[in-house]
Amino acid sequence: MNYPVWDVPIIGSGWVIGMIAIFHVMISHFAIGGGIYLPFAEARALKRGRKDWLEFLPRHSKFFLILTGVYGAVSGVGIWFAIGLAAPEATSTLIHNFVFGWAIEWVFFLIELSTAAVYYYTWNRIPDKLHLKVGWLYAGTSIMTLVIINGILTFMLTPGESWLAVAGTGKESAHFFQAFFNPTYWPSLFLRTLVCLSLAAVWALVTGSLINGRKQPELKTEVIRFSTKWLLPAFFLMPPCFVWYLLMVPESQRALLELGISTIGAGTFTQVTRMVLVSIMTSATILGVVYFIAYRDPKTFRVGYACAVVFLALAATGSTEQAREMLRKPYVVVDHMYSNAVRKTPVNVNGEAIKEVDRFNRDGYLTNSIWATEQEKAAWAQWDRQREAAQVVNASTDEQPAAPNVTPEILRRGELMFRGQCMACHTTDGYRAMRGFLNERDLQSIKNILGMLHGYEETSPYRTYMPPLVGTEQEIEALAIYLDNMVNGTQAQTENVASAQ
Amino acid sequence: MQKSSCPVRNRYATAVWNYADERLGLSELLAFAGKKQVPQHKHSFWYYWGGISLFFFLVQCLTGVLLLVYYRPGAEAYESVRQITYDIEFGWLVRSAHSWSANLMVFAVFVHMFSVFLMKAYRKPREFGWWSGLGLLGLAMVFGFSGYLLPMDELAYFATKVGLEIPMSTPVIGPFLGDLIRGGPEVGEHTVQRFFALHVVILPALFVPLLMFHLWLVQRHGNAIPPGEEAVPAAERESIPFFPNFMMKDVAMWLIALNVLALLASVYPWQLGPPANPIAPAPLGIHPEWYFMSQFQLLKVLGNWFPGITGEILGIGLFTIGGIVWAVIPLYDNDSRNGRRGRIATYIGFGAIAGLIALTAWGYWVL
Numbered sequence: 127m128n129y130p131v132w133d134v135p136i137i138g139s140g141w142v143i144g145m146i147a148i149f150h151v152m153i154s155h156f157a158i159g160g161g162i163y164l165p166f167a168e169a170r171a172l173k174r175g176r177k178d179w180l181e182f183l184p185r186h187s188k189f190f191l192i193l194t195g196v197y198g199a200v201s202g203v204g205i206w207f208a209i210g211l212a213a214p215e216a217t218s219t220l221i222h223n224f225v226f227g228w229a230i231e232w233v234f235f236l237i238e239l240s241t242a243a244v245y246y247y248t249w250n251r252i253p254d255k256l257h258l259k260v261g262w263l264y265a266g267t268s269i270m271t272l273v274i275i276n277g278i279l280t281f282m283l284t285p286g287e288s289w290l291a292v293a294g295t296g297k298e299s300a301h302f303f304q305a306f307f308n309p310t311y312w313p314s315l316f317l318r319t320l321v322c323l324s325l326a327a328v329w330a331l332v333t334g335s336l337i338n339g340r341k342q343p344e345l346k347t348e349v350i351r352f353s354t355k356w357l358l359p360a361f362f363l364m365p366p367c368f369v370w371y372l373l374m375v376p377e378s379q380r381a382l383l384e385l386g387i388s389t390i391g392a393g394t395f396t397q398v399t400r401m402v403l404v405s406i407m408t409s410a411t412i413l414g415v416v417y418f419i420a421y422r423d424p425k426t427f428r429v430g431y432a433c434a435v436v437f438l439a440l441a442a443t444g445s446t447e448q449a450r451e452m453l454r455k456p457y458v459v460v461d462h463m464y465s466n467a468v469r470k471t472p473v474n475v476n477g478e479a480i481k482e483v484d485r486f487n488r489d490g491y492l493t494n495s496i497w498a499t500e501q502e503k504a505a506w507a508q509w510d511r512q513r514e515a516a517q518v519v520n521a522s523t524d525e526q527p528a529a530p531n532v533t534p535e536i537l538r539r540g541e542l543m544f545r546g547q548c549m550a551c552h553t554t555d556g557y558r559a560m561r562g563f564l565n566e567r568d569l570q571s572i573k574n575i576l577g578m579l580h581g582y583e584e585t586s587p588y589r590t591y592m593p594p595l596v597g598t599e600q601e602i603e604a605l606a607i608y609l610d611n612m613v614n615g616t617q618a619q620t621e622n623v624a625s626a627q
Numbered sequence: 628m629q630k631s632s633c634p635v636r637n638r639y640a641t642a643v644w645n646y647a648d649e650r651l652g653l654s655e656l657l658a659f660a661g662k663k664q665v666p667q668h669k670h671s672f673w674y675y676w677g678g679i680s681l682f683f684f685l686v687q688c689l690t691g692v693l694l695l696v697y698y699r700p701g702a703e704a705y706e707s708v709r710q711i712t713y714d715i716e717f718g719w720l721v722r723s724a725h726s727w728s729a730n731l732m733v734f735a736v737f738v739h740m741f742s743v744f745l746m747k748a749y750r751k752p753r754e755f756g757w758w759s760g761l762g763l764l765g766l767a768m769v770f771g772f773s774g775y776l777l778p779m780d781e782l783a784y785f786a787t788k789v790g791l792e793i794p795m796s797t798p799v800i801g802p803f804l805g806d807l808i809r810g811g812p813e814v815g816e817h818t819v820q821r822f823f824a825l826h827v828v829i830l831p832a833l834f835v836p837l838l839m840f841h842l843w844l845v846q847r848h849g850n851a852i853p854p855g856e857e858a859v860p861a862a863e864r865e866s867i868p869f870f871p872n873f874m875m876k877d878v879a880m881w882l883i884a885l886n887v888l889a890l891l892a893s894v895y896p897w898q899l900g901p902p903a904n905p906i907a908p909a910p911l912g913i914h915p916e917w918y919f920m921s922q923f924q925l926l927k928v929l930g931n932w933f934p935g936i937t938g939e940i941l942g943i944g945l946f947t948i949g950g951i952v953w954a955v956i957p958l959y960d961n962d963s964r965n966g967r968r969g970r971i972a973t974y975i976g977f978g979a980i981a982g983l984i985a986l987t988a989w990g991y992w993v994l
Contacts, residue, residue: 340865393712393896400893407889411882418879423872430672431876434883440888545666623685 128496129214131545136556138549139212144451146204148444152325152436153198155318159326160190161268163356164245165261172254178345186333191246192330195239198501198517213550215283215467216458222279223298223305225291230288231274236269255404272322277306278317282459283450284376293462293471294479313371320360320367320445327356327430328439330411331420335432339425350424356414361413376460379453382590396591401449407440455591458550464593466547487580494543505535510600532607543601547593554612561613569610576606632657634871660870663849667865668856671710673742674873675880679843680739682881683732684838686888687770688726691827698777700823701816708778712899723892731888731917736764744976747960747969748851754957756848759841771916773822773830776814781910784903788814789916794921796939804953810983813905814823857963912994921983922946950977953979 132139146333164187171179210217221228239266248257285293288304289498298305330353337346343523386399415566417437458465470484472479492498492506513530544560551559577588579595580602595602632654633644647652665674670794684994697715699707711718740760743749776787795805810817846869856864857949867873915923925945931937960972 153718393717403893404890410885414882415879417630418875419884422875423867426867426872428667428671431879434880438883438886441890536867 128494129545130211132211133545133549134553136553138551138553138557139208140551143205143208143212143559144444144448146208148200148440148447149196150201150205151321151443151447152440152626153194153525154202155322156190156325156329157194157198157242158265158268158272158319159324159356160194160329161242161261161265162191162237162323163326163330163353165258166346167352168258168261172258178342178442179348182337182349184246185336186330187249190329191242191297195242200240206518212461213458213467216463219463220278220281223281223302226273226299226302227278227306231271233265234270234274238264238271241267258305269319272318273315276318277308277311280310280314281305281308283379283454283457284374285462288319292463294469294473296474305524309374310371313367314464314570315368315376315536317364317371320364323356325362327416327440328435329418330356331435332432335427335429339427344423346427350420350427352423357413357416359410364409375453378590379455379460379570382455383454385590398455399450399510400453401445401452404445405442408445409439412438412442454591456593466593466596467550468547468593468596481581483594483596487598488605489598489599491546492539495546497542497545498538502535502538505533506539506600506604509533509536510598513600513603530603530607532611536546536604537608537611538609539601539604540606543597543605544608547595547597547605559594560609564609567613569606569614572609572613573603574608576602576609639864652894655685658872659846660874661868663846663869664866664867665873666849666856667867668852668859670746670853670856673738673746674850675877676735676739676742678877679880679884680732680735681838681842681902682884683728683735684886684941686724686728687732688981690721690728691930695827700777700819704777704779704819705814712897720892721894723895723897726897727891727895728888729774730917731884731891734773735884736767737918740764741980742853744956745973746851747963747972748853749957749960750851750963751957751961753844753848754961755846756841757957759837759952760843762837763834763841766830766837767979768918770826770830771918773861775916776819776822777826778899779816779819779903781907782901782913784905785813785909785913786915787818788909789913789923790919793915793919793926796926797943798936798940801939813866815864815905815920847856854863854969855964893911914990914994917987917991920990921986924986927990949979 134142135516137145164183167179168174168183169185177289204216219476243263245257248260252260281289286304286308289298289301289308292298292301331350334346334349334353337349339346374384382396382398383402386396386402389395390399412435416435420427420435439484454460454465455463457470458464458467462471463469469482472481473485492503498506509531546559552560552563555561564575567575575588576595579588579592582589582594595605597605631641631645632648633641633763634657635641635644644653649782658849665671672979694711696708697711697718713719742760743757743760772787772790775790776783779970791805794808795801797804805814808818809815810821852864869961914920920944926939927944929942932938956972956975960968963969
């Protein structure tokens with residue numbers, strides 16, 4: 127809670143990660159699928175003595191090297207940089223558990239980058255067999271990067287009971303392999319491998335489209351048709367793999383998807399279901415589009431058409447990644463850490479297992495905050511005493527407590543609650559805007575909603591996708607006042623308070 | 628035995644084809660479709676936009692018929708749309724698809740029109756293609772305007788009131804036009820009845836024959852080659868038969884268009900606001916649909932600069948002159964040898980695009 131909050135207006139920090147990640151997935155999966163495609167196609171061309179293919183493949187490997195080696199590598203680092211800013215507690219959990227895994231991945235990553243460069247620069251400079259070995263070495267190391275990162279990514283959805291049993295005890299790293307080979311590890315690995323092969327086809331269509339169909343009709347036809355066939359494994363095997371993956375997802379998370387499916391008819395289905403539907407639809411469309419514009423008429427397949435296929439692949443990737451992320455709601459690491467960075471599993475404090483939710487509710491969320499001054503904390507304490515006294519008086523007379531005295535310090539307190547517990551997912555005016563959600567609600571109505579989030583009852587409708595709101599009663603009231611001021615006060619008032627601090 | 632013209636190589640399919648061909652003359656239709664060649668060059672992408680517009684029109688017809696099953700014009704208009712949106716299974720999807728495809732269709736028609744303009748596809752012998760296309764765009768915009776009121780929610784009511792200011796600002800006949808369209812002095816249930824009749828009977832009766840005429844002209848004259856490609860020697864030019872090669876690619880583009888539509892309809896379903904209340908104040912920032920925004924903004928600006936009837940006359944005068952210039956461009960720039968006239972027409976085209984975008988953006992900026 128004492129990490130700085132990354133305030134990204136309009137789109138929110140989540141979408142910064144999303145935008146980098148979606149493009150990164152397009153490239154990083156191509157780095158693996160394309161890494162298999164290149165030596166496979168080279169071996170085929172050598173076996174058949176096809177000089178024209180051996181002239182095309184260096185061009186494709188140049189495109190491959192630039193796209194994966196430059197953009198893929200930069201965006202990969204960008205993701206970790208962005209998640210470190212957007213969700214520092216969760217990133218810290220991942221680093222503490224998987225630093226060894228990451229170290230191994232970086233070894234493979236270095237070999238991968240080196241062999242990709244060697245592969246491109248040694249075309250026609252070293253013996254064919256040796257060149258092919260370099261290609262296969264690249265393919266092997268790139269597959270290993272997936273094998274490792276897949277364990278870390280799937281851990282966030284299904285950390286596994288074994289790891290959860292020791293979470294917060296300081297013995298987490300002893301369960302590295304249980305956390306790594308977690309329940310969704312294998313179905314996810316198969317799914318991602320199929321995506322890699324599909325993206326090998328999608329990007330090969332881009333370079334294939336640049337072959338002059340008038341001058342080299344035979345080559346263009348073969349390259350386009352050979353590439354389109356790389357889509358087939360995904361379209362036959364993805365449905366069963368997807369079902370396998372869903373069966374391994376915890377029932378509580380699957381319920382979010384099932385709830386969405388059962389309410390499609392009424393149009394109230396969940397965002398995660400919408401994204402899954404878009405993903406299935408765009409993926410199926412890729413096959414149709416590729417058949418009609420590439421396979422049926424390869425000689426006239428131009429770069430514009432290839433871009434249309436890339437656009438569809440981008441939509442499929444984007445929706446799939448968003449659905450996968452949303453399936454974790456309301457957690458960032460399922461059953462361990464909520465999306466507001468509050469831990470569900472008990473934390474070991476001086477040998478005693480304490481639940482963070484209970485501790486924050488009892489001692490206060492902002493009690494140890496480094497973002498508030500001592501004067502502010504003193505003003506909050508005074509306000510708390512006034513509110514408690516007012517409640518005692520009103521309890522004896524059965525009257526409603528007097529309206530709270532709104533001071534800049536209280537608005538500041540509410541703002542810090544908002545920044546700490548809401549801004550990981552919400553913005554003021556843009557994506558998941560608070561002004562939009564709370565529109566036309568007065569202070570009491572906002573308090574009622576926050577009360578439900580704070581109480582976190584089993585029957586609460588928010589429980590399936592919202593984390594518990596933690597803090598003392600007065601902190602929650604300060605947040606309500608801040609939100610009321612944001613929605614019903616003038617925008618200038620809220621911003622002035624924020625800037626004055 | 629005479630060779631069959633069946634496009635599918637299958638014994639049973641050929642038998643069915645031959646049966647139908649003898650009675651309906653399908654092979655003649657096939658020959659007519661295959662006669663047309665579609666040029667292939669770096670600007671070929673723009674040839675798809677006519678087909679994409681047609682696709683969205685077909686979606687309009689299909690979803691429109693489904694909406695007709697439950698929609699009740701008049702006093703119950705709002706309640707019936709509320710039922711479609713919230714009570715009837717998949718009603719929200721049909722309504723969202725209808726609304727989104729209407730917007731996408733107008734957008735596709737605009738792109739198609741400007742690409743035709745800049746590729747000089749209005750020149751001889753394609754003048755009637757240009758004029759019929761303009762007629763279709765005009766009808767599509769009236770389709771959009773009339774359909775927007777039908778839910779009779781707050782936004783539809785006030786946006787229609789604002790939109791009607793454009794025809795009502797016509798000097799002399801403006802007020803009469805307003806009464807005629809509204810069916811009274813105010814927008815109300817009679818207006819909904821009139822707009823409904825216009826939307827589902829009169830406009831389709833005009834649109835469909837005009838569309839058939841337009842498509843027949845396209846098939847008859849084929850796709851125009853842009854001036855840049857005309858410089859390429861004929862022997863080096865590439866083309867593919869419309870049927871089946873280009874048709875296959877068209878189907879692929881339709882699939883992509885369907886994806887865009889499905890994505891918008893499912894992720895951003897069309898909402899229904901509170902019921903229209905004529906005595907309530909208009910919500911802040913009320914404005915017509917995006918494709919009327921440039922005209923609306925121009926009228927607003929001219930109204931501020933030249934208060935009173937002067938601004939209105941100036942606004943309507945500018946629209947009229949602009950529309951006439953746009954329509955008669957094939958008569959002015961009618962030959963590929965017209966170098967200077969061709970250049971001036973191109974400047975007009977780019978000017979129109981820049982003007983429309985700038986005025987629309989300005990309109991939204993000052994809302």
